[in-house]
Amino acid sequence: xxxxxxxxxxxxxxxxxxxxxxxxxxxxxxxxxxxxxxxxxxxxxxxxxxxxxxxxxxxxxxxxxxxxxxxxxxxxxxxxxxxxxxxxxxxxxxxxxxxxxxxxxxxxxxxxxxxxxxxxxxxxxxxxxxxxxxxxxxxxxxxxxxxxxxxxxxxxxxxxxxxxxxxxxxxxxxxxxxxxxxxxxxxxxxxxxxxxxxxxxxxxxxxxxxxxxxxxxxxxxxxxxxxxxxxxxxxxxxxxxxxxxxxxxxxxxxxxxxxxxxxxxxxxxxxxxx
Amino acid sequence: xxxxxxxxxxxxxxxxxxxxxxxxxxxxxxxxxxxxxxxxxxxxxxxxxxxxxxxxxxxxxxxxxxxxxxxxxxxxxxxxxxxxxxxxxxxxxxxxxxxxxxxxxxxxxxxxxxxxxxxxxxxxxxxxxxxxxxxxxxxxxxxxxxxxxxxxxxxxxxxxxxxxxxxxxxxxxxxxxxxxxxxxxxxxxxxxxxxxxxxxxxxxxxxxxxxxxxxxxxxxxxxxxxxxxxxxxxxxxxxxxxxxxxxxxxxxxxxxxxxxxxxxxxxxxxxxxxxxxxxxxxxxxxxxxxxxxxxxxxxxxxxxxxxxxxxxxxxxxxxxxxxxxxxxxxxxxxxxxxxxxxxxxxxxxxxxxxxxxx
Numbered sequence: 001x002x003x004x005x006x007x008x009x010x011x012x013x014x015x016x017x018x019x020x021x022x023x024x025x026x027x028x029x030x031x032x033x034x035x036x037x038x039x040x041x042x043x044x045x046x047x048x049x050x051x052x053x054x055x056x057x058x059x060x061x062x063x064x065x066x067x068x069x070x071x072x073x074x075x076x077x078x079x080x081x082x083x084x085x086x087x088x089x090x091x092x093x094x095x096x097x098x099x100x101x102x103x104x105x106x107x108x109x110x111x112x113x114x115x116x117x118x119x120x121x122x123x124x125x126x127x128x129x130x131x132x133x134x135x136x137x138x139x140x141x142x143x144x145x146x147x148x149x150x151x152x153x154x155x156x157x158x159x160x161x162x163x164x165x166x167x168x169x170x171x172x173x174x175x176x177x178x179x180x181x182x183x184x185x186x187x188x189x190x191x192x193x194x195x196x197x198x199x200x201x202x203x204x205x206x207x208x209x210x211x212x213x214x215x216x217x218x219x220x221x222x223x224x225x226x227x228x229x230x231x232x233x234x235x236x237x238x239x240x241x242x243x244x245x246x247x248x249x250x251x252x253x254x255x256x257x258x259x260x261x262x263x264x265x266x267x268x269x270x271x272x273x274x
Numbered sequence: 275x276x277x278x279x280x281x282x283x284x285x286x287x288x289x290x291x292x293x294x295x296x297x298x299x300x301x302x303x304x305x306x307x308x309x310x311x312x313x314x315x316x317x318x319x320x321x322x323x324x325x326x327x328x329x330x331x332x333x334x335x336x337x338x339x340x341x342x343x344x345x346x347x348x349x350x351x352x353x354x355x356x357x358x359x360x361x362x363x364x365x366x367x368x369x370x371x372x373x374x375x376x377x378x379x380x381x382x383x384x385x386x387x388x389x390x391x392x393x394x395x396x397x398x399x400x401x402x403x404x405x406x407x408x409x410x411x412x413x414x415x416x417x418x419x420x421x422x423x424x425x426x427x428x429x430x431x432x433x434x435x436x437x438x439x440x441x442x443x444x445x446x447x448x449x450x451x452x453x454x455x456x457x458x459x460x461x462x463x464x465x466x467x468x469x470x471x472x473x474x475x476x477x478x479x480x481x482x483x484x485x486x487x488x489x490x491x492x493x494x495x496x497x498x499x500x501x502x503x504x505x506x507x508x509x510x511x512x513x514x515x516x517x518x519x520x521x522x523x524x525x526x527x528x529x530x531x532x533x534x535x536x537x538x539x540x541x542x543x544x545x546x547x548x549x550x551x552x553x554x555x556x557x558x559x560x561x562x563x564x565x566x567x568x569x570x571x572x573x574x575x576x577x578x579x580x581x582x583x584x585x586x587x588x589x590x591x592x593x594x595x596x597x598x599x600x601x602x603x604x605x606x607x608x609x610x611x612x613x614x615x616x617x618x619x620x621x622x623x624x625x626x627x628x629x630x631x632x
Contacts, residue, residue: 070498096500108498110491112556113484121488125500127481131509137476145480146287153287184499 017083017191019049023224024192029068030077031061031248038064039075040248046192051218052226053235053256056245057269062228063105065245066194069226070102071095083191096125101190103181105197105228111170115161115180118169119152122187155183159213175206182213186223193217195227199234207231211238232270236260244269293475310464315457323456324529326570331460331467332524334565337549338474338558339517344547345555346478347510348490349399353392353411354518354546356418359538360388361519362526363428366437369527370430377442377449381466381523385516391418392515399507403493415540422535436534439527450527459528466524470517475558477513486510487556518546552603554613563614567606572599 017023024046031039039061046052054062067073069080071090079086082098101122110118127148133141156162159179164172169180178198185193198214199207211234217223229235235242236256244252244259246268252259259265282297284290294300314327340354364387368380395414399407422428429437441451448454449462477483485506488496497503526533545568553564572595579586586594610617 072498092497093500093502096498102498104495108492108495110488110495112491113487117484117487121484121496121501122499124481124485124488129481131477131482131513134477134480134482135473137480141476141480142288142291145291149287149291188500 017048019222021048022046022081023048023083024069025081026065026069026078027081028078029065029075029080031064031068031073031075037248039068041078042245042248042250043078044243044250044253046224046226047241048191048224049218049222050224050240051214051238052224053239053242054226054228054245055230055232055235055242055269059247060245061248062245063196064248066102066196066226066228069095069192070100070194093125096188099189099191100194101185101188101192102194103178103185103196103198105200107174107177107181109169109177109181109184112168114166114168115172115183116149116152116156116165118180119155119183119187120148122184123148123152125188152187155186158186158216159183175202175209178202178206178210179213182210182217186217191224193223193225195225195229197228197230199229199231207234214238291479307468315460318457318460320456323460325573327460328456328463328529330562330565330569331463332521332529333546333549333569334561335467335470335524336518336521336546337553337561337564338471339514339519339521340546341550341553341555341557341561342474342478342486342517343510343514344550345557345560346483346490347486347507347514348403349396349507349510350404350408351411351514352408352540352543352547353395353414353418355538355540355542356415357388357392357515357518358522358525358542358546359418359422359533359535360391360515361385361522362533362538363422363437364388364519365523365527366430366439367428369440369442373440377444377527378466381520381527384523385519388519388522389512389516392518393508393512396508396511396515399511400504412540415543419535419539422538434534436532437526438532442527452531454528463524463528466520470520471558474517478558482506482509490556548603552606552613554615554617557613557615559618560613560615563618567602567614568599571602575599 022045026042026044029039029042030037042061042065054065056062064073068075071092071094074089081087082100110121113121127144129141129144133139156165159182161176161179161183164176164180169177172180182195182198185195195214199210202210214225214227215238218225227235227239239256241254242252242256242259243250244262244265251268252262252265254262260270282295284295289295294303314322318327336354336358339357340351343349343351361384364384365380368375368383369377372380391414395411398410402410423435426435429435432438439451441448441453443449447458449458478486485496485501486509488499488501489503489506489510493503496506522538530537549564549568550561551564552567553562554560575598576591576595579591606614606617610620
């Protein structure tokens with residue numbers, strides 16, 4: 001693991017925001033499904049270049065928060081400001097166009113397609129040749145395909161999944177599927193990467209690998225990351241700032257150390273350290 | 275031993291993206307094409323052309339169209355027969371309204387009519403999926419066949435309500451109509467089928483194909499990687515119906531010679547669907563294998579008693595035929611639920627390793 005390639009040509013897209021400035025700000029987000037209040041007046045921001053964790057007990061509204069951020073849910077109240085632009089409702093594929101990519105809690109890969117095709121699918125938005133060229137294959141369409149293939153191969157190198165390039169992802173073990181999913185998100189060259197429990201159900205070694213990838217993505221590519229995770233060791237080690245949700249409300253926000261010692265967080269989620 | 279990939283190194287991504295990354299596949303296709311273009315035409319009888327070769331090609335093309343929609347984009351459709359009808363009637367109107375129009379142009383244009391109708395009836399797919407969508411496309415099936423019967427303009431007010439293909443020549447050779455030679459028609463169909471298949475392969479392995487497959491495998495994730503679901507689904511309906519429409523035009527103009535509205539009724543839709551399912555959803559090759567099984571095998575089987583000199587009543591032959599084909603279909607689906615194409619893929623995997631088991 002020490003010979004990691006660091007010649008990545010793929011970096012987070014330049015969004016004109018300096019490191020440390022606010023990349024995304026959620027203002028007073030409230031989201032309800034019928035009578036169930038999933039999120040109540042949550043405000044939080046994500047700074048450019050940081051790893052931001054969102055933690056909390058099950059059902060606290062963490063995934064709902066991610067879904068609001070990438071446009072899958074429209075909040076009843078509040079707004080999202082991303083890269084200085086405010087919005088309330090948007091289609092998820094527009095969020096991708098603006099540079100938000102995500103992975104899912106339960107792996108949501110395209111099971112019938114190979115690893116390569118899955119990651120290539122992540123670049124669909126960037127491929128422009130229309131169906132007429134696609135029909136002919138040779139010429140511009142092939143050139144475009146190969147240009148994107150080169151980028152995808154870099155990701156495959158980066159995630160060390162060369163050996164499963166042509167394997168249908170449905171046949172892969174769980175840990176590798178998670179990795180391919182990260183690859184697909186990276187292929188979108190996001191400026192903000194949302195990871196929903198990237199390490200759920202993994203063994204220690206796989207968790208270590210995944211943590212390594214997350215740090216490398218953040219440091220080598222400068223991608224801002226927001227992640228949800230239940231493994232507190234991982235969360236506290238990886239993240240720069242942690243927001244804690246409980247019953248749809250934000251109960252704490254700050255550095256890992258501050259959050260760890262917050263009495264409200266200990267009561268609601270962490271429990272008493274032995 | 276023959277099917278080895280060892281030693282075939284790829285030094286560029288272009289080589290890895292080639293149509294046949296394995297050299298033996300290209301050779302095999304070459305052999306098949308030699309048979310299709312040279313050996314069959316030299317040896318086949320008039321009967322073989324009309325009962326075996328031409329219908330297999332046309333049905334394979336129709337199944338290819340359906341497969342793009344159902345196998346690649348995951349949208350179930352029961353309206354294939356009606357969309358074939360749209361292609362056929364559109365081609366008929368084009369040919370009779372503009373008699374000097376080249377038939378290839380007329381067929382290519384008629385595809386656009388069925389494609390538009392297909393995209394229109396594909397609109398429900400934006401809200402519903404699976405079996406519910408199948409029912410929605412069933413509405414297309416009933417509505418269109420009704421339209422073919424009631425809208426007399428479509429069949430030029432002929433008393434029988436049927437369309438009859440006039441003699442059409444291209445570059446001085448009659449290609450369609452009562453006077454056309456079977457071998458000409460065969461070459462005509464084969465040419466179009468080859469070109470369309472080539473295009474279909476390219477579309478399905480490129481960006482558009484990946485988008486379709488993404489929508490099929492997990493539509494929510496597809497949306498979140500930035501795929502516009504509406505666009506992907508409607509393109510699938512458009513391209514699929516285009517190919518289905520062309521096959522419908524060929525079906526009437528190059529094979530049947532005449533057609534009534536009820537020819538395009540639901541049994542035709544099911545027949546094409548069976549070919550696609552038994553051949554293998556999500557595969558191009560499967561359509562051909564399926565068409566051979568469903569269309570050609572019955573003809574071959576019914577010829578067997580005569581060849582062996584056994585006298586069997588023709589009704590009995592028919593019944594036996596249905597039983598044998600039915601049993602074969604069930605067997606194939608139990609042995610390989612993913613269709614004949616997967617069968618072939620498994621054989622290939624085994625052959626690469628053969629004779630060593632691991």
